[in-house]
Amino acid sequence: MAASTELPSLDLLISQTLSGSDLQEYNRIHYGRTDHHELEVKKSSQSSAKENDFDLAAYDFPTKKEETRSPRIVRVGVIQNSIGTSTDKPLVEQRQAIFDKIRKIIESAGEEGVNVLCLQEAWSMPFAFCTREKQPWCEFAESVENGPSTQFLKEFAIKYGMVIVSPILERDEVHGDTIWNTAVVINEAGKVIGKHRKNHIPRVGDFNESTYYFEGNTGHPVFDTKYGKIAINICYGRHHPLNWLMFGVNGAEIVFNPSATVAGLSEHLWAVEARNAAIANSYFTCAINRVGTEAFPNEFTSGDGKPAHKEFGHFYGSSYVTAPNGARTPSLSRVKDGLLIAQIDLNLCRQTKDRWGFQMTQRLDLYADSLNKAIQHDFVPQVIQ
Amino acid sequence: MAASTELPSLDLLISQTLSGSDLQEYNRIHYGRTDHHELEVKKSSQSSAKENDFDLAAYDFPTKKEETRSPRIVRVGVIQNSIGTSTDKPLVEQRQAIFDKIRKIIESAGEEGVNVLCLQEAWSMPFAFCTREKQPWCEFAESVENGPSTQFLKEFAIKYGMVIVSPILERDEVHGDTIWNTAVVINEAGKVIGKHRKNHIPRVGDFNESTYYFEGNTGHPVFDTKYGKIAINICYGRHHPLNWLMFGVNGAEIVFNPSATVAGLSEHLWAVEARNAAIANSYFTCAINRVGTEAFPNEFTSGDGKPAHKEFGHFYGSSYVTAPNGARTPSLSRVKDGLLIAQIDLNLCRQTKDRWGFQMTQRLDLYADSLNKAIQHDFVPQVIQ
Numbered sequence: 001m002a003a004s005t006e007l008p009s010l011d012l013l014i015s016q017t018l019s020g021s022d023l024q025e026y027n028r029i030h031y032g033r034t035d036h037h038e039l040e041v042k043k044s045s046q047s048s049a050k051e052n053d054f055d056l057a058a059y060d061f062p063t064k065k066e067e068t069r070s071p072r073i074v075r076v077g078v079i080q081n082s083i084g085t086s087t088d089k090p091l092v093e094q095r096q097a098i099f100d101k102i103r104k105i106i107e108s109a110g111e112e113g114v115n116v117l118c119l120q121e122a123w124s125m126p127f128a129f130c131t132r133e134k135q136p137w138c139e140f141a142e143s144v145e146n147g148p149s150t151q152f153l154k155e156f157a158i159k160y161g162m163v164i165v166s167p168i169l170e171r172d173e174v175h176g177d178t179i180w181n182t183a184v185v186i187n188e189a190g191k192v193i194g195k196h197r198k199n200h201i202p203r204v205g206d207f208n209e210s211t212y213y214f215e216g217n218t219g220h221p222v223f224d225t226k227y228g229k230i231a232i233n234i235c236y237g238r239h240h241p242l243n244w245l246m247f248g249v250n251g252a253e254i255v256f257n258p259s260a261t262v263a264g265l266s267e268h269l270w271a272v273e274a275r276n277a278a279i280a281n282s283y284f285t286c287a288i289n290r291v292g293t294e295a296f297p298n299e300f301t302s303g304d305g306k307p308a309h310k311e312f313g314h315f316y317g318s319s320y321v322t323a324p325n326g327a328r329t330p331s332l333s334r335v336k337d338g339l340l341i342a343q344i345d346l347n348l349c350r351q352t353k354d355r356w357g358f359q360m361t362q363r364l365d366l367y368a369d370s371l372n373k374a375i376q377h378d379f380v381p382q383v384i385q
Numbered sequence: 386m387a388a389s390t391e392l393p394s395l396d397l398l399i400s401q402t403l404s405g406s407d408l409q410e411y412n413r414i415h416y417g418r419t420d421h422h423e424l425e426v427k428k429s430s431q432s433s434a435k436e437n438d439f440d441l442a443a444y445d446f447p448t449k450k451e452e453t454r455s456p457r458i459v460r461v462g463v464i465q466n467s468i469g470t471s472t473d474k475p476l477v478e479q480r481q482a483i484f485d486k487i488r489k490i491i492e493s494a495g496e497e498g499v500n501v502l503c504l505q506e507a508w509s510m511p512f513a514f515c516t517r518e519k520q521p522w523c524e525f526a527e528s529v530e531n532g533p534s535t536q537f538l539k540e541f542a543i544k545y546g547m548v549i550v551s552p553i554l555e556r557d558e559v560h561g562d563t564i565w566n567t568a569v570v571i572n573e574a575g576k577v578i579g580k581h582r583k584n585h586i587p588r589v590g591d592f593n594e595s596t597y598y599f600e601g602n603t604g605h606p607v608f609d610t611k612y613g614k615i616a617i618n619i620c621y622g623r624h625h626p627l628n629w630l631m632f633g634v635n636g637a638e639i640v641f642n643p644s645a646t647v648a649g650l651s652e653h654l655w656a657v658e659a660r661n662a663a664i665a666n667s668y669f670t671c672a673i674n675r676v677g678t679e680a681f682p683n684e685f686t687s688g689d690g691k692p693a694h695k696e697f698g699h700f701y702g703s704s705y706v707t708a709p710n711g712a713r714t715p716s717l718s719r720v721k722d723g724l725l726i727a728q729i730d731l732n733l734c735r736q737t738k739d740r741w742g743f744q745m746t747q748r749l750d751l752y753a754d755s756l757n758k759a760i761q762h763d764f765v766p767q768v769i770q
Contacts, residue, residue, distance in 0.1 A: 007410045014411075017402055025392045026399075032653030185769075194769040200746045215748065220755070222768050229768070239743055241626030241665050242752040249759045250766040268417030269664055269711045276661035279654055280626050326654045358624055361585045363600065365760045367627040370605070371753035374634045381635040383607050383614070384570075384579040 006314060011330035032327035037062060039343060045108045052104045054081075055338030058112065059321070059329045063345035072346040074227045076254060076284070077114035079105050079123075080319045081337040082292030087126045091139055095124050099152055105339050106153075110160030112341055115188075115227040118165040118256040120290045121235045122181065124149045125169060127260045127290065130206035130312045131300045138212070141171035141179045144195050154190040161188045163225045165232055167258040169212075170195070179213045183232040183258065185223045196221050198234035199243050205265045206302050206312055207236070220246035228253045228346045235259040238273045238287070241280065248281035249364075253346045255283055260290045262313035270318055271331075278322035282352040282359065284344055291317040291337055324352035391699060396715035417712035422447060424728060430493045437489045439466075440723035443497065444706070444714045448730035457731040459612045461639060461669070462499035464490050464508075465704045466722040467677030472511045476524055480509050484537055490724050491538075495545030497726055500573075500612040503550040503641040505675045506620045507566065509534045510554060512645045512675065515591035515697045516685045523597070526556035526564045529580050539575040546573045548610045550617055552643040554598075555580070564598045568617040568643065570608045581606050583619035584628050590650045591687050591697055592621070605631035613638045613731045620644040623658045623672070626665065633666030634749075638731045640668055645675045647698035655703055656716075663707035667737040667744065669729055676702040676722055709737035 007013065018026050027034045039058035049056035065071060084097025102123070109117050121127075125140035142148055153164045163186065170182035181198035197216030201209050220243070222231045231252035237243040238257045247255050257274045261267075274287035292315055299308040318331035321342040332338035353359055373379055392398065403411050412419045424443035434441035450456060469482025487504070494502050506512075510525035527533055538549045548571065555567035566583035582601030586594050605628070607616045616637035622628040623642045632640050642659045646652075659672035677700055684693040703716035706727040717723035738744055758764055 007407075010411060010414050013403075013407055014399075017407070018398075022392075022398055022402070026395060029395050029652050030656075199751075200748065202746070203742050204740060215746075219767050222766065224768050224770050236746070239665060239741070240747055241630060241661075242747065242749075245626060246752065246755050246759075249755070251768060267414050271415075272657055272661050272664065272711070276626075276657050279657065280624060326657070355589060356624070357588050361587070361600075361621070362625055362627065363585065364627075364756055366584075367631065368753065368756035368760050370631050370634070371749055371756060374631075375750045375753050381607065382604050383609050383636060385609050 006335045008335050009331065009333050015330070031330070032325065036330060039341070041112055041341075045112055048104060048108050049339070052101070053336060054105055055333040055336045056108065057330070057332060057338070058341035058343070060343045061323050061327065061345065061348065063348045064351060066347055069347055072228065074116060074344055074346060075112070075114045076286060076321065076342045076344060077109040077112070077117040078256070078286050078288045078319050078321070078340050079109070079117065079119050079338070080288055080291050080317045080332055081105070081120065081123070082290065082315070083126045083294060087128070087294060088297045091136055094126065095140070095148060098124055101337065105337065106156045108339055109341070110156060110162060114160070114162060114341060116163045116165070116225065116230060116254065118232070118258055118286060118288060119167060120288045121167045121258040121260045122169050123167060123258075126294045126296070127312060128296060129209045129212055130302070131296050131298065132208050132211050133298065138179060141169040143173070144170055144182065144184050145192055147171075150184055150186065150192060153186055157186045157188060158190040163188055163227055163230070165230070165256055165258070167232070167234060170197070180216065181209065181213050181234055183234060185225070185230070188226055193225070194221060194223055196232045196234070198237060200237045200240050202236040220250050222247060222250040222252045230254045230256065232256045232258065233277070235261065238277065241277070244277035244281055248283055253283050253349050255285050257285060257287045259288060260315060263316045264313050267316050270316070271320070275322045275326065275328055278324055279326045280358065282324040282356065283349050284324060285322045286319070286342070288319045289317055290315040291333070291335065324349050391720045393720050394716065394718050400715070416715070417710070421715060424726070426497055426726075430497055433489060433493050434724070437486070438721060439490055440718040440721045441493065442715070442717060442723070443726035443728070445728045446708050446712065446730065446733065448733045449736060451732055451736075454732055457613065459501060459729055459731060460497070460499045461671060461706065461727045461729060462494040462497070462502040463641070463671050463673045463704050463706070463725050464494070464502065464504050464723070465673055465676050465702045465717055466490070466505065466508070467675065467700070468511045468679060472513070472679065473682045476521055479511065480525070480533060483509055486722065490722065491541045493724055494726070495541060495547060499545070499547060499726060501548045501550070501610065501615060501639065503617070503643055503671060503673060504552060505673045506552045506643040506645045507554050508552060508643070511679045511681070512697060513681060514594045514597055515687070516681050516683065517593050517596050518683065523564060526554040528558070529555055529567060529569050530577055532556075535569055535571065535577060538571055542571045542573060543575040548573055548612055548615070550615070550641055550643070552617070552619060555582070565601065566594065566598050566619060568619055570610070570615070573611055578610070579606060579608055581617045581619070583622060585622045585625050587621040605635050607632060607635040607637045615639045615641065617641045617643065618662070620646065623662065626662070629662035629666055633668055637668050638734050640670050642670060642672045644673055645700060648701045649698050652701050655701070656705070660707045660711065660713055663709055664711045665743065667709040667741065668734050669709060670707045671704070671727070673704045674702055675700040676718070676720065709734050
């Protein structure tokens with residue numbers, strides 16, 4: 001689906017252009033470490049990646065051993081992908097085409113021993129919210145417990161003993177058939193242990209999501225899984241530092257940011273926001289973005305004075321993982337499906353807190369008081385003339 | 386003072402290594418725009434920069450004209466510098482040596498029409514807090530109203546009609562002779578209009594500042610100057626998203642981040658944090674870091690198991706400016722003193738708010754409530770087993 005004129009990877013470009021001490025310095029300053037600590041993957045995974053045309057990369061985050069706690073090594077995996085067929089096909093066919101391509105990537109994740117896997121936002125459908133058409137797109141909304149996405153993923157969760165985070169368009173039949181942008185958490189036994197609904201809904205560019213669903217009402221849940229405490233900050237929530245903060249306050253060690261965002265809007269922000277959140281909150285963040293260009297059957301306008309058109313723009317992939325200490329992996333491809341694996345030790349969260357002390361020094365009481373005042377209608381900002 | 390083995394500039398390295406469409410893509414993705422919009426500076430400024438060995442760079446941020454508001458074009462300047470002589474000299478001589486070198490740079494800023502100028506953290510002294518010695522370093526603490534730094538800068542404020550932000554070590558004689566890490570705001574008439582005290586004090590690496598001064602008690606003031614609403618987030622406060630947030634809530638259009646931080650600790654975070662703050666809060670941020678290596682007369686330890694030593698490590702400069710839309714300038718040198726000028730239109734703040742809607746969608750009421758709960762001793766995090 002990707003336009004052939006797109007740069008495949010900025011990270012690759014740099015690593016192929018710089019060398020010696022220049023590359024070392026670039027890596028130190030940009031990635032926070034001179035060595036990416038690439039991990040070997042199995043030959044079978046390499047073959048599958050080649051055959052099925054997805055990017056495959058794995059990195060380690062070596063962490064100091066503690067004297068009183070055992071390491072808590074976890075393999076995190078994230079998947080980015082384009083849709084599987086054109087958007088004018090029957091919905092069930094569209095979904096099946098995505099399932100078919102995702103199956104191959106999940107199998108590689110399983111073979112590589114991934115413990116916690118997260119897919120991209122609304123992974124089982126095209127990102128049709130640019131159209132503002134309710135039909136047929138609302139039909140992709142599905143049940144958290146028994147929808148086709150959950151059914152499809154349960155099998156892999158059980159087979160590989162994997163926790164899977166599945167961001168879908170949710171249909172809540174119990175509460176007025178409402179639609180939500182929701183991440184479903186399936187545990188390693190294939191059981192749905194809970195869900196989180198996107199807290200902040202965009203009204204920018206073609207992201208007309210507020211036409212379809214409301215701000216989430218599930219708070220900032222942290223899911224205490226077999227493989228660590230995880231949370232999900234869905235897409236536009238990454239622009240909101242308070243959203244990231246509350247997942248940290250609730251004890252998250254890994255926060256996934258399943259997204260769908262396009263080059264013209266946000267690409268220069270992409271490497272900044274999820275990484276800043278990892279630093280500020282001393283946890284791991286995994287930023288995931290979809291790939292390729294999605295065209296829709298009917299034309300739509302973008303509220304920018306330009307003529308109607310049928311394409312959403314280029315989803316630039318570039319998924320990456322940041323550690324609590326600010327070190328990060330290179331990004332996956334800008335144009336291809338991909339599986340990124342990071343081997344992490346959750347102990348690094350507390351080690352980073354002990355080193356930097358952001359939680360000790362953050363003065364939450366001051367800010368609770370400040371925000372209480374700021375939300376009043378008669379709030380007077382602190383301005384000195 | 387800078388070690389000759391240090392890379393002068395990562396930005397320069399990239400711009401000299403990449404070319405054509407590769408450089409364009411790097412600039413688009415990394416800086417948020419393909420053109421840096423460099424501004425010409427006067428021949429006399431160029432000569433002064435060469436003669437006095439400081440880096441000089443100026444950039445424009447062209448902004449859309451509105452129909453109902455006039456542009457509010459402001460020239461912002463930031464200065465980064467090494468100290469002026471060795472730290473075993475008499476204190477008054479050390480301070481004078483800094484004044485002497487800063488004078489030249491301020492004069493260039495004045496000649497280039499800078500309207501608002503900010504110096505680095507504790508600019509009139511070495512960053513001696515690594516030593517944990519109270520004497521002689523506490524003697525650098527000075528009065529906000531009448532101290533030598535304020536006296537020195539007033540003259541330039543009046544001469545050039547410039548607002549100057551002067552981050553100093555403050556002595557508060559009225560309140561028990563206490564010491565504070567404080568930014569003084571001097572208006573274009575040479576009058577001190579207020580001060581802000583650093584809200585978050587580090588306890589990391591050699592940053593033993595909590596030995597000397599306490600968390601600030603001045604809130605999050607925004608100074609409504611002739612040239613826009615400005616605020617100051619001092620150094621370690623940049624790691625705290627809530628600190629940035631409250632300056633935004635109080636209406637800041639430009640937030641300066643005068644800092645002193647070293648390569649081994651924070652260089653991979655530097656390009657992330659102040660930039661993220663600009664994006665999240667839809668204002669301009671100016672990140673300023675001192676330059677060079679500072680050695681002290683007596684040895685000290687760093688709490689890292691390593692032998693006692695006399696050097697603080699390399700202050701890596703790299704000051705830069707970010708616009709509310711996330712576009713940024715290249716950094717100043719990693720090794721030289723420098724003056725960075727950015728010509729900005731404050732109207733871009735509101736334009737960015739109208740585009741992205743972060744303020745509309747940030748749900749402050751939700752977070753006021755969440756923080757109220759989080760600060761209670763019997764707080765129960767939202768955890769799903």
